[in-house]
Amino acid sequence: MNREEKKRATRQKIIDCALELFAENGYEATTVHQITERAGVAKGTFFNYFENKEEVLCDLQLFIATEEISKLQYKQGPIIPLMRELLMEMLRHLPFNRSLILASFQCTLSNKKLLESATVKFEEFKQVLIPVIAAAQARGEISSVMPAEMIADLAVQNYQGALIYWGMGLGEDKLSNQVTLSFELFFKGLAP
Amino acid sequence: MNREEKKRATRQKIIDCALELFAENGYEATTVHQITERAGVAKGTFFNYFENKEEVLCDLQLFIATEEISKLQYKQGPIIPLMRELLMEMLRHLPFNRSLILASFQCTLSNKKLLESATVKFEEFKQVLIPVIAAAQARGEISSVMPAEMIADLAVQNYQGALIYWGMGLGEDKLSNQVTLSFELFFKGLAP
Amino acid sequence: MNREEKKRATRQKIIDCALELFAENGYEATTVHQITERAGVAKGTFFNYFENKEEVLCDLQLFIATEEISKLQYKQGPIIPLMRELLMEMLRHLPFNRSLILASFQCTLSNKKLLESATVKFEEFKQVLIPVIAAAQARGEISSVMPAEMIADLAVQNYQGALIYWGMGLGEDKLSNQVTLSFELFFKGLAP
Amino acid sequence: MNREEKKRATRQKIIDCALELFAENGYEATTVHQITERAGVAKGTFFNYFENKEEVLCDLQLFIATEEISKLQYKQGPIIPLMRELLMEMLRHLPFNRSLILASFQCTLSNKKLLESATVKFEEFKQVLIPVIAAAQARGEISSVMPAEMIADLAVQNYQGALIYWGMGLGEDKLSNQVTLSFELFFKGLAP
DNA sequence: AATGAATGAGAGTTCATTCAT
DNA sequence: CATGAATGAACTCTCATTCAT
Numbered sequence: 001m002n003r004e005e006k007k008r009a010t011r012q013k014i015i016d017c018a019l020e021l022f023a024e025n026g027y028e029a030t031t032v033h034q035i036t037e038r039a040g041v042a043k044g045t046f047f048n049y050f051e052n053k054e055e056v057l058c059d060l061q062l063f064i065a066t067e068e069i070s071k072l073q074y075k076q077g078p079i080i081p082l083m084r085e086l087l088m089e090m091l092r093h094l095p096f097n098r099s100l101i102l103a104s105f106q107c108t109l110s111n112k113k114l115l116e117s118a119t120v121k122f123e124e125f126k127q128v129l130i131p132v133i134a135a136a137q138a139r140g141e142i143s144s145v146m147p148a149e150m151i152a153d154l155a156v157q158n159y160q161g162a163l164i165y166w167g168m169g170l171g172e173d174k175l176s177n178q179v180t181l182s183f184e185l186f187f188k189g190l191a192p
Numbered sequence: 193m194n195r196e197e198k199k200r201a202t203r204q205k206i207i208d209c210a211l212e213l214f215a216e217n218g219y220e221a222t223t224v225h226q227i228t229e230r231a232g233v234a235k236g237t238f239f240n241y242f243e244n245k246e247e248v249l250c251d252l253q254l255f256i257a258t259e260e261i262s263k264l265q266y267k268q269g270p271i272i273p274l275m276r277e278l279l280m281e282m283l284r285h286l287p288f289n290r291s292l293i294l295a296s297f298q299c300t301l302s303n304k305k306l307l308e309s310a311t312v313k314f315e316e317f318k319q320v321l322i323p324v325i326a327a328a329q330a331r332g333e334i335s336s337v338m339p340a341e342m343i344a345d346l347a348v349q350n351y352q353g354a355l356i357y358w359g360m361g362l363g364e365d366k367l368s369n370q371v372t373l374s375f376e377l378f379f380k381g382l383a384p
Numbered sequence: 385m386n387r388e389e390k391k392r393a394t395r396q397k398i399i400d401c402a403l404e405l406f407a408e409n410g411y412e413a414t415t416v417h418q419i420t421e422r423a424g425v426a427k428g429t430f431f432n433y434f435e436n437k438e439e440v441l442c443d444l445q446l447f448i449a450t451e452e453i454s455k456l457q458y459k460q461g462p463i464i465p466l467m468r469e470l471l472m473e474m475l476r477h478l479p480f481n482r483s484l485i486l487a488s489f490q491c492t493l494s495n496k497k498l499l500e501s502a503t504v505k506f507e508e509f510k511q512v513l514i515p516v517i518a519a520a521q522a523r524g525e526i527s528s529v530m531p532a533e534m535i536a537d538l539a540v541q542n543y544q545g546a547l548i549y550w551g552m553g554l555g556e557d558k559l560s561n562q563v564t565l566s567f568e569l570f571f572k573g574l575a576p
Numbered sequence: 577m578n579r580e581e582k583k584r585a586t587r588q589k590i591i592d593c594a595l596e597l598f599a600e601n602g603y604e605a606t607t608v609h610q611i612t613e614r615a616g617v618a619k620g621t622f623f624n625y626f627e628n629k630e631e632v633l634c635d636l637q638l639f640i641a642t643e644e645i646s647k648l649q650y651k652q653g654p655i656i657p658l659m660r661e662l663l664m665e666m667l668r669h670l671p672f673n674r675s676l677i678l679a680s681f682q683c684t685l686s687n688k689k690l691l692e693s694a695t696v697k698f699e700e701f702k703q704v705l706i707p708v709i710a711a712a713q714a715r716g717e718i719s720s721v722m723p724a725e726m727i728a729d730l731a732v733q734n735y736q737g738a739l740i741y742w743g744m745g746l747g748e749d750k751l752s753n754q755v756t757l758s759f760e761l762f763f764k765g766l767a768p
Numbered sequence: 769a770a771t772g773a774a775t776g777a778g779a780g781t782t783c784a785t786t787c788a789t
Numbered sequence: 790c791a792t793g794a795a796t797g798a799a800c801t802c803t804c805a806t807t808c809a810t
Contacts, residue, residue: 007790026302028220032784042792044786053784102301109298110218119360126362146377153363154377157370161353168311170318171345178349185338185346189381195810199773224801234775239802391769410686412604415804426771428807437805486685493682494602503744510746530761537747538761541754545737552695554702555729562733569722569730573765579789583794608780618796623781 011049013039018056023103027110057107057114065093066121069128079136080187087183091176101167126152142190151190158182203241205231210248215295219249219302249299249306257285258313261320271328272379279375283368294359318344334382343382350374395433397423402440407487411441411494441491441498449477450505453512463520464571471567475560486551510536526574535574542566587625589615594632599679603686633683633690641669642697645704655712656763663759667752678743702728718766727766734758
């Protein structure tokens with residue numbers, strides 16, 4: 001392992017331990033000392049990699065895999081399998097651990113910047129969905145009773161709701177089942 | 193205003209200012225000093241009313257009006273109007289303010305006791321819903337493809353999801369619209 | 385019980401509870417609130433009787449019954465029975481409780497005024513003893529190897545030592561036995 | 577001075593200043609701020625070395641040099657010179673300063689753990705003395721009127737009594753004289 | 769005389785951050 | 790680049806004391 005790799009490894013170790021601890025105790029209650037201790041580095045090392053404690057948050061994976069979403073707009077075909085595929089893809093980027101999901105949420109809510117950024121991402125998600133939904137409506141695949149924008153809103157809400165609900169320890173055993181189920185019902189409701 | 197009333201007023205003032213500040217800055221970032229300053233009392237006064245900072249949280253209204261829910265089990269009639277009525281009743285106990293809703297969530301997530309209590313409440317909500325849903329299925333009002341428990345799970349998730357989504361500043365202008373919309377789609381999906 | 389008596393009773397109740405608590409937790413660790421709570425009065429009442437917390441200390445019985453001591457100088461006869469009588473008399477004014485004795489000491493040491501006053505009292509005790517001892521030496525009752533002042537010093541030290549030692553839970557079961565024993569040996573050492 | 581030495585120096589400086597201040601104002605009345613101010617370090621530094629304020633006490637020298645005492649049991653010869661030697665050895669470990677002695681006592685009394693530990697040490701001291709005294713009685717060096725245990729009790733009491741008495745500013749100028757004098761009389765009383 | 773809500777200075781303690789080594 | 794001792798602002802919480810009732 002050369003110097004560059006070692007640095008990346010240290011950085012990642014810190015991030016991983018940080019999220020672990022955030023999941024256990026919450027963002028505010030977690031101290032830099034705890035993080036470095038678990039990561040096996042000195043306290044000062046933390047500040048060689050991050051300007052301040054808040055900055056680790058920005059490196060945490062959020063619930064929204066922006067890249068996956070943006071790919072959606074170039075895809076074609078019936079909306080339902082498309083959405084299923086997208087959801088599965090997004091879930092692949094999430095931790096398969098309830099408290100980690102919840103911790104991500106807690107961090108997001110406890111930090112103005114992060115909350116803002118999450119809101120923006122949701123909004124982007126929605127903007128990508130709208131034309132896809134509108135097209136599906138035009139093709140008669142789903143009901144046109146509601147405007148596409150409203151449906152997009154409900155879809156995003158549905159996605160987020162499933163995540164938090166599951167993160168709280170409720171619902172199906174596997175997150176993917178919880179999300180799948182939610183969207184099954186969702187699309188049934190949208191049947192034309 | 194006599195002594196007893198004054199006491200109650202002081203206590204309420206502290207609670208109100210606390211929630212306000214939690215909504216602005218989050219629970220952890222809010223200091224007791226800020227709370228008392230805004231409430232116009234001395235710092236020590238806070239601790240005459242609450243054993244510690246954490247305890248104010250317990251006086252905060254959560255998203256679940258347990259009493260309203262438990263009434264549900266004694267009611268009769270078609271499930272959809274019943275649920276609509278329940279939802280409206282529950283919303284009446286919530287603050288009509290996005291950041292207050294979000295702050296409630298943040299507080300819940302930042303405090304183990306509160307999180308536990310919220311989870312329990314959701315579970316109770318679910319348990320009340322299950323027989324109501326099962327009965328509606330028996331009467332053929334809603335689809336029996338999914339077991340009642342699963343539907344109950346999705347209903348609670350839907351409720352919570354709408355609240356958070358709206359709390360983040362997304363969706364409809366009015367919370368009640370957001371919730372109504374969500375459940376409209378939800379019940380459409382459940383059509384037999 | 386008339387008004388005046390009631391006042392005295394309240395005052396005494398406060399003093400008693402205070403010493404009790406001092407014995408349990410020490411002077412500094414005892415709060416006025418604890419005292420008034422145990423005494424069954426309101427916090428404010430404490431300050432109707434004492435200017436401040438420190439002042440209760442002054443009302444506490446110390447280890448030295450000054451009055452008894454001063455009587456000594458007018459008494460006559462062989463020194464050993466005289467001293468025995470004095471000691472027994474002094475013990476009668478002490479609490480028969482190890483932790484109360486120890487608490488008295490702790491209070492004395494934790495308060496400059498009280499320490500000063502205790503030192504003065506010991507000095508007075510010594511001054512009363514000196515002529516008595518000198519007279520006994522002149523009568524040949526006790527050894528003249530040591531000057532009277534030195535003997536007086538050792539006597540007072542002996543008295544205090546027995547009290548503290550017993551207060552710590554060590555030595556004889558009964559305080560009077562511990563003191564008697566100490567002085568028995570003391571006087572044996574002083575045999576001419 | 578390297579890093580490790582500097583650490584030890586800082587720690588010792590804090591301990592020294594703490595005891596100084598305890599001697600001046602007592603344990604409870606001394607604040608961590610005062611200690612660090614006098615030691616010339618920041619307030620936080622105190623807590624890098626001690627978990628809390630109470631912990632400095634544990635580093636304070638008590639009145640009983642346990643090691644010296646335990647050596648006693650392996651020594652032989654007439655008891656009186658043996659005891660003289662032991663006492664002198666023990667005094668060598670004590671501060672030659674009245675208020676420091678008194679402060680040690682006050683700290684001991686103001687802290688349950690410390691009091692317990694001091695009582696245990698006194699008890700140990702006694703247990704070491706008992707066989708030594710019994711042997712001396714068997715050899716006819718000292719009177720057998722009192723049981724060895726009782727004599728041990730009085731010896732320990734005598735030692736402690738001399739310390740406190742001298743600590744209060746009374747008695748001989750030098751502590752060693754006060755202790756020597758006390759034990760001279762003590763052993764005279766024990767003459768067979 | 770008794771009450772107890774209000775006060776606020778000040779206590780112990782925490783912890784993100786710095787910087788000399 | 791890693792270290793960890795030092796920092797000090799800021800925190801929660803305590804409590805003797807006051808004073809309107």
